[in-house]
Amino acid sequence: MKLHEGKQQFISSWGAFGTHWGINRTMAQIHALLLVSPDPLTQDDIMDELDISRGNTNMNIRELINWGLVERVLLPGERKEYFSAEKDIWKVVKQIVKERKKRELEPMLQLLDKLEAVEGDKKDKHVKTFVDTISSIKKLG
Amino acid sequence: MKLHEGKQQFISSWGAFGTHWGINRTMAQIHALLLVSPDPLTQDDIMDELDISRGNTNMNIRELINWGLVERVLLPGERKEYFSAEKDIWKVVKQIVKERKKRELEPMLQLLDKLEAVEGDKKDKHVKTFVDTISSIKKLG
DNA sequence: ATTTATTTTCAAAAAGTTTTGAAAATTCGA
């Protein structure tokens, strides 16, 4: 298999993979492209390579930056912005886990704290099952 | 807070939570409802409680069964099927991790094996970055 | 064998999400 074909396949399946993990296809594809690119790329490079619109490219690059997975690189003497992805995969995974904790798990745990305090007789099996379920989920956090 | 309100809130946020994890809202809501229900429920119980259609209920119960998170319970002398969820949250988490590995990670790793064998000069930085990225992702699996 | 209860299927509709592209805003150099 040639490099170009391999790259296309990698980008395409990384995109599909992402959609199973709450990450949209384009965001995952841009990330994949930057992961396998030795040098930083511009917005136009990414648009051309992935054949997507300027708006879409821009929004998803910003999102990757918010997630801490991509950083803006300013090359001396260049007006355009360049972008590059963190290449250490362990760091990438740790960063994703950290962000998802902050964005999704913590708000859920806060809700569970409130829900655990539901009124009612603990001998009522409906109340008991509810409270027990909530507490055991909280223990995961 | 009253039990009923707490239950509604739990179901609703579990549903929203699920959508960030590649699980559809209804499937997550049914799962939440069964988690906090002390006794098994019928399809009609679930339809009424969540206010969703019969088809939707049926499909998502089947899906939960495929994922190994819910089981069908036959009560003696009852014609209807009842459903109940695994209550041990650790078992639930382990089961979800196991299924996602099987469904998503393994196919991705298989592809990576093929991609690692891309042709080309390893001294070319494009080839090198590609191969290195693929290998380091493989190490996660 | 027929009726009735129950479950399953699936095409079409509804809802939700992503993408586009053109206009607005911003940035930088002359």
Added chain:
DNA sequence: TCGAATTTTCAAAACTTTTTGAAAATAAAT
């Protein structure tokens, strides 16, 4: 300060996923 390059925004369009509901299939009782 002005003009060109670049980035950002966002309403509308395209696409994707989910949901509905009625019909078909199945299972059980009489």
